[in-house]
Amino acid sequence: MSEYATKLVGPTEFTEGCDREPIQFLGRVQSHGLLMALDAGDLQIVRVSDNSERLIGIRPEDLLGQSAPSVFSGEFRDVIESCLHDLSAGKNNPLRLDIAVRGESVTFDGVVHRTGDCVIVELENPRTEAHARSPRGRVIDQHFEFVRGTLADVAQLSDLDEIGQQITRAVRGYTGFDRVMLYRFEEDEHGVVIGEDRPEEMEPFLGLHYPASDVPQQARKLYCRSLLRLIVDVDDPGSPVVASDDRQARVPLDLSHAVLRSVSETHIEYLRNMDVGASMSISLVQGGRLWGLIACHHRGPRFVSYERRAACEMLGAVVMGQITAAEQAIAERRRAAANADCAKIVQAAATRASISDALVEYERPFLSLVEATGAAVFIGGTTRLLGTTPELKNVTRILDEIENSVGGPISRLERVAELSADFSQFSKNCCGVLAMRFVNGDAILFFRPETVRTIKWAGNPYREVEDRPASVSESDSPLDRLSPRNSFAIFAESVRGRSVPWTEANLEVAELLKSSIESLLGRRADEVSQLQRRLVSTNDEITQLIAAVSHDLKGPLVTCRGFIGLMADDLESGKMDDVRDSATRIDQAAAQMNRAIDDLLSFSRLEQVARSRSRVEGDQIRRYVLDRYESQCRDKGVNLEVDELSSAWADFDGLCRVLDNLIGNALKYGCGSEAPKVTVGGSSEADESRYFVSDNGAGIAERDHDRVFQFFQRGHSDGEGSGIGLASVRKIMQHHGGRAWVESAPGEGATFHFAFPESEIKK
16 A cells, blocks of 8 residues: 555544445435335325425325325336345336326336335426337337447457546537546545546546545445445435334334435535536446445536436446456466466476576566565575565565565565565665565565656645634544545656556465476475485495495405415416316406496486386387397297286386396296296286296295395395396386385295386376
């Protein structure tokens, strides 16, 4: 809320008094029409305005207590009784009611609605038979053409100023008022004229601002409930509504929806001070909030028929839809552009080592997202300043003050000096602040400079209450002392110490940016966590490798050293056969070391496996197994069976290495039976694609089921392997997010299983 608005809409004596004024219970009606309140049960007249004798020739006391159908015979009675069956939304209004007045038939427009236990009947626009019998269809066509034509013209426009000019021009031409304005309420509830049509000789009001107190909250609520308000003559003293007895008189009659409802003295005085003789207001309601008014002013009295008022009310409702659509289209274009820029910035940040570096690289589009001129980025323990900002120490102080005194993850200020008077020293360049705070403690501050604005008010907005007349005592109530300002001479005010307000659109973009960066920060945190887990796992593996290398490679080295010593002795003694035997054993030990080193190198490269995954069809896997192992098994006398296999989302090379290790082990260790057999099969489960390689060899004890997947561990003491093959299988499957395990028992063969997540296939 801006500085001037704070002064204008604060809890002043005037606005508080206006908000308490019971304007729907004034107990009077405008005297150009007649109001009757009927008991909803028996249609007895329980209240009537005291101008009945002038309008229909019957005194109020002769009407009160009477049954309305008995007083008004014929068509009046039939019409009232028929419309009582459906009073919703005044769908039957206006009624054409012919009443005999002093021997002459007079036609009235009747307006009927219900409030509490009463049916309100209002009569207005009396005319004799000669004027009343013009073809109604032609009148309706005129009103329809007005609404249709105006909407057609407005539909071609997207600029709000152009829409305002078109609407005011059309309404003025249709209603005959001297001046018609489109009046919009700002976020701080003060109003501004954004469209106007008037005669050249009248002073222009276009662009003028009006304080929020000019339309008190009580009046705003009524504007939202009753969408059109006509005041025919501001000099009309009104006609009191009298009751049939004291019991009725003690209960105020709610005239919120009465078209004849009289006007509060405060508002009458306000209109007189503006030299207005008659007025009509068409409410523009958006989402339950009073967005604005189409305000019509006339220099003298002015009556508008119910049909024309209904057409204006309809136009207001539909035009509000057009205005909303225009505002939404503008907002959507801005939102789409901001979303596209936000996506580019976040995408760039996702590929950089530092999010802050990406924001610096995209400084201009980053600042333009919320129309800022500077920003301070506190992310990842570093601070980066972009554009025009205060010094770093002052930026840090601002952030501290916001965290201490302003709630919410996103907050906005138009005047940074509100946080601390010391901040006014740099408010010229950094006056407005939009702060985004993330759940992890990081933050981004956007800055805007001071913007000096000249606002033209219709009169001095700070003189809301005029001096009280001497006749008013100090003991009188605030309502007795109400007196609106009487000068509407243009009052120009320069507003300093504030930035351009942060709009709802700015906040929406900030929320999008915040959630996008927060998501990126979350992914970064997950990546760091995963990396830390991988580092721990790698450290464990390195520890195991060091222990395994020191143990398993040390054996061949000891063998080599021992036989080298023997060779020296045998060479001195000339035992050449023994020398050759020692050389052979040294060569075998070296070969064993070479295989172990190759397996270690192969294992170290497993980090690259599973980085390029795709759908691998089951037929492709089956063909690989048969092409590689069918002839080899035939030569060894091993029966190879390969079942139908399901597809997997995997790195094909990694999958093949798993099969090579498992089938290779089966051929080495599972062929000791008389009829050796190796089976490759699989199945597709609910959450994973499973495969297995089984043999009918010696089997593995249950205590060794997990150990065989560790470095340099073998399931058979007489095997020739390095002890790295099954560790590689488990590592490859871990990289795929899958698993590997064995089912076996001594003498029953072994079945090695491996499974890939089914969710990956769906992705």
